[in-house]
Amino acid sequence: MQARVTPYPQRRLRYRMAGWALACATALWPHAGMAAPAAGQSQAPGTPLERRVKAAFLYKFLGYAEFPASSFADAGAPLTIGVVDADDLAGELARIVAGRTVSNRGIAVRILHESEIGAPVHMLFVGGMDAGRVGRLLRQSGALLVVTESENALPQGSAINFHIVDERVRFDVALDAAEKNGVKLSSRLLTVANHVQKGAQ
Amino acid sequence: MGMRDSGTVRDKLILMAVSTTLAALLAAALTMLLVDLRAFQRYWTDDLMTQADIMARVTAPALAFNDNETARQNLAVLRVRPQILAAAIYTSNGTRFAQYATRPDARIPAHPEASGYRIEGGEVAVFRNIVDNGELVGTVYLRSRYGLVERLLSYGAILLAVMLGALAVAYFVAARLQAGITRPLEAVTQVARDVMQRRDFTVRVPAKESGEIGVLIDAFNDMLAEIGRRSHALQEANATLEHEMGVRQHAEELLRTADRRKDEFLATLAHELRNPLAPIRTGLDILRLRSGDAAATQRATDIMERQLRQMVRLVDDLLDVSRINTGKFTIKQGRVELKAVVNDALEVVRPTIELHGHDLAIDLPDRPVFLNGDATRLAQVLSNLLNNAAKYTNRGGRVSLKATVEDHTLVLVVSDTGIGIAPEMLETVFGMFVQVDSRLERTTAGLGVGLSLARKLVELHGGSIEAHSAGLGHGSQFMVRLPIVVEPELPAKPTPAAFISSESYRILLADDNVDFVNSIGALLTAMGHSVVITHNGRDALAAAKRFCPDYAFLDIGLPLMSGYDLARGIRELPSGSMSILIAVTGWGQEKDRQLAFEAGFDHHMVKPVRFEQIEEILGNRSLIKKLRT
Numbered sequence: 001m002q003a004r005v006t007p008y009p010q011r012r013l014r015y016r017m018a019g020w021a022l023a024c025a026t027a028l029w030p031h032a033g034m035a036a037p038a039a040g041q042s043q044a045p046g047t048p049l050e051r052r053v054k055a056a057f058l059y060k061f062l063g064y065a066e067f068p069a070s071s072f073a074d075a076g077a078p079l080t081i082g083v084v085d086a087d088d089l090a091g092e093l094a095r096i097v098a099g100r101t102v103s104n105r106g107i108a109v110r111i112l113h114e115s116e117i118g119a120p121v122h123m124l125f126v127g128g129m130d131a132g133r134v135g136r137l138l139r140q141s142g143a144l145l146v147v148t149e150s151e152n153a154l155p156q157g158s159a160i161n162f163h164i165v166d167e168r169v170r171f172d173v174a175l176d177a178a179e180k181n182g183v184k185l186s187s188r189l190l191t192v193a194n195h196v197q198k199g200a201q
Numbered sequence: 202m203g204m205r206d207s208g209t210v211r212d213k214l215i216l217m218a219v220s221t222t223l224a225a226l227l228a229a230a231l232t233m234l235l236v237d238l239r240a241f242q243r244y245w246t247d248d249l250m251t252q253a254d255i256m257a258r259v260t261a262p263a264l265a266f267n268d269n270e271t272a273r274q275n276l277a278v279l280r281v282r283p284q285i286l287a288a289a290i291y292t293s294n295g296t297r298f299a300q301y302a303t304r305p306d307a308r309i310p311a312h313p314e315a316s317g318y319r320i321e322g323g324e325v326a327v328f329r330n331i332v333d334n335g336e337l338v339g340t341v342y343l344r345s346r347y348g349l350v351e352r353l354l355s356y357g358a359i360l361l362a363v364m365l366g367a368l369a370v371a372y373f374v375a376a377r378l379q380a381g382i383t384r385p386l387e388a389v390t391q392v393a394r395d396v397m398q399r400r401d402f403t404v405r406v407p408a409k410e411s412g413e414i415g416v417l418i419d420a421f422n423d424m425l426a427e428i429g430r431r432s433h434a435l436q437e438a439n440a441t442l443e444h445e446m447g448v449r450q451h452a453e454e455l456l457r458t459a460d461r462r463k464d465e466f467l468a469t470l471a472h473e474l475r476n477p478l479a480p481i482r483t484g485l486d487i488l489r490l491r492s493g494d495a496a497a498t499q500r501a502t503d504i505m506e507r508q509l510r511q512m513v514r515l516v517d518d519l520l521d522v523s524r525i526n527t528g529k530f531t532i533k534q535g536r537v538e539l540k541a542v543v544n545d546a547l548e549v550v551r552p553t554i555e556l557h558g559h560d561l562a563i564d565l566p567d568r569p570v571f572l573n574g575d576a577t578r579l580a581q582v583l584s585n586l587l588n589n590a591a592k593y594t595n596r597g598g599r600v601s602l603k604a605t606v607e608d609h610t611l612v613l614v615v616s617d618t619g620i621g622i623a624p625e626m627l628e629t630v631f632g633m634f635v636q637v638d639s640r641l642e643r644t645t646a647g648l649g650v651g652l653s654l655a656r657k658l659v660e661l662h663g664g665s666i667e668a669h670s671a672g673l674g675h676g677s678q679f680m681v682r683l684p685i686v687v688e689p690e691l692p693a694k695p696t697p698a699a700f701i702s703s704e705s706y707r708i709l710l711a712d713d714n715v716d717f718v719n720s721i722g723a724l725l726t727a728m729g730h731s732v733v734i735t736h737n738g739r740d741a742l743a744a745a746k747r748f749c750p751d752y753a754f755l756d757i758g759l760p761l762m763s764g765y766d767l768a769r770g771i772r773e774l775p776s777g778s779m780s781i782l783i784a785v786t787g788w789g790q791e792k793d794r795q796l797a798f799e800a801g802f803d804h805h806m807v808k809p810v811r812f813e814q815i816e817e818i819l820g821n822r823s824l825i826k827k828l829r830t
Contacts, residue, residue, distance in 0.1 A: 192262045192263050
């Protein structure tokens with residue numbers, strides 16, 4: 001029996017995205033050392049791998065999160081990602097999301113200053129390992145879904161918190177923090193989370 | 202279905218039904234098998250694809266977030282599906298990300314292939330792309346056992362079982378339904394067998410079928426009926442032929458018997474005719490040698506006369522037989538007195554009885570008995586019976602004639618003390634040419650016509666005759682029954698005194714046989730009659746005219762004028778009607794008699810003429826005259 005290739009409507013699109021996926025995958029493997037030279041050249045050379053991986057993860061989180069419809073001004077309104085204290089990551093993220101959509105919505109990346117922390121963005125990344133500062137920013141945040149990378153950020157109101165396990169970027173999830181703002185996180189995301197903090201119900 | 206083809210219609214029908222069912226079932230089973238296998242393959246591959254898709258969706262986050270441990274755990278879930286032998290996840294750049302295998306030595310491709318399925322060696326392998334959020338993130342690989350052969354076997358087994366069951370049902374249904382065709386056929390076959398074995402065409406096929414079989418049975422029955430009819434007709438024809446054959450054989454037998462009797466008769470006839478010739482010749486010798494010896498001459502004349510009489514009687518009998526056989530025998534009807542008949546008969550047979558030295562006893566009724574018939578013939582009957590009695594009785598026996606009257610019937614019994622008749626011959630003796638004992642070499646043996654003639658004559662007179670005998674050696678009796686005429690005799694017509702007063706007549710003799718006519722004339726003259734002798738017709742007519750004879754004995758074959766013309770001439774004479782004309786001729790046939798009577802003759806005599814006959818005619822003048830008038 002000859003194997004058949006099933007025709008797929010989005011096939012052309014997927015091949016178009018192959019280049020990026022290759023670059024992304026390379027970024028996910030900091031110690032693999034098998035990054036293709038061509039792929040490497042397409043990356044911003046100055047950005048560390050860890051930041052690129054986290055930028056890619058931030059973009060991917062959007063695919064597993066469902067925001068309340070009231071958070072959008074209209075059907076064409078874009079998803080907004082705010083980035084605080086991580087300008088290099090923001091640059092990388094902006095490059096990733098360029099030309100991409102999630103749920104037919106465009107993606108807008110904004111670098112926020114501390115004073116702008118209350119801006120109503122859909123997802124907010126708070127960089128930095130300073131727990132005090134992160135906690136303070138979290139309290140002032142107007143974002144629906146907050147992602148952090150500091151220790152003990154979850155109890156302070158973060159929904160997703162990056163940390164490094166076995167030299168890999170992993171993350172913990174606090175469902176209650178997300179649900180508090182009406183954001184639903186896909187159970188599929190939870191399967192790959194390092195730790196999941198269930199809701200308070 | 203243990204089928205055997207023994208050639209009977211029943212088995213053929215069942216075989217037909219079963220094989221038809223088998224063909225249909227095979228076609229259906231093969232089609233179902235193909236369709237099922239196709240569906241099965243689609244189902245199997247679809248199932249595996251679905252599993253691959255599920256696995257792709259489940260492992261997409263692990264790929265997205267580079268979590269190969271989670272991916273491995275996701276794959277391990279496949280343990281609940283033991284038919285899946287191996288599985289693997291590949292990243293979008295082609296490296297193996299996670300894998301799963303039921304056996305450690307399972308072969309897992311190092312690199313992914315295009316999305317699709319492949320079937321090889323009882324296994325089916327599937328590659329599916331992993332797409333997450335619209336992006337190709339990797340490939341999932343699943344390899345499973347392909348249960349096609351097991352499926353084929355189990356499904357084939359089920360089909361086979363169903364098919365066997367269906368064939369069994371078809372067999373029993375056909376076995377039941379075929380009876381509608383085979384039962385009437387078997388009936389026909391059975392009847393045909395019976396007909397062939399027993400040749401009985403009356404049997405019929407007892408069936409009321411419709412359709413072609415009905416027509417067949419009707420035609421068969423009709424054919425049987427037709428054959429039966431023809432066979433019957435043939436048998437009848439055979440029976441008829443057999444019957445005709447029997448009749449013919451019987452007729453042939455009768456002909457042979459008659460022929461034999463005729464031969465015997467001819468031999469006897471020759472003997473009988475020759476017997477009297479020797480004494481006559483001897484008599485002639487005596488007359489020539491001893492003409493002077495009166496006594497010897499008288500003896501020789503007596504002998505010759507007796508023998509001559511015997512011969513004449515024989516020839517008369519033969520003539521009578523001839524008439525009987527040609528159906529021309531007639532008798533004259535008239536009133537006859539018994540005594541006259543008896544006297545006539547005795548006159549004939551007395552010499553014979555005396556010759557044998559028998560004692561003759563006559564016993565007649567006192568009063569006259571009248572019969573209706575021919576006196577001469579009745580006398581012939583009696584003389585025949587008496588002659589037989591004398592012949593078949595040894596010398597010195599006793600012959601008796603006894604006549605009695607029993608209620609309008611005359612019973613005449615002629616009995617003797619002779620050799621008798623065997624019981625089985627009592628009826629046969631009346632047959633023509635039959636003799637009681639053909640060994641008899643008596644001079645009196647006879648021709649075997651006497652009794653036959655007697656019976657015929659009696660029957661012509663309305664009577665009967667039968668023979669009785671106590672057996673051989675105990676004598677025999679012949680009993681004749683004749684009807685009696687009861688009315689008194691009519692008063693006799695007065696006759697002219699001239700004819701009665703004188704015993705002498707005027708007699709004319711005409712014959713060209715000079716010796717014969719002269720001797721007769723001499724005798725008549727000696728008896729006191731007036732006699733005129735002529736030798737041709739013309740002289741005779743002239744003599745008659747002049748002489749006016751009371752009697753005229755005329756030869757038929759006269760010169761110059763035939764006897765018939767002469768008679769007519771005499772009848773035309775004034776006194777002709779008073780004459781009694783007697784034709785004397787050598788021809789004794791009935792037609793000759795008839796010619797004579799038509800020409801006017803009163804009487805007809807066949808040569809040679811005995812003198813007694815002439816005397817008899819002269820004595821019966823009154824009777825003859827009476828009949829003529």
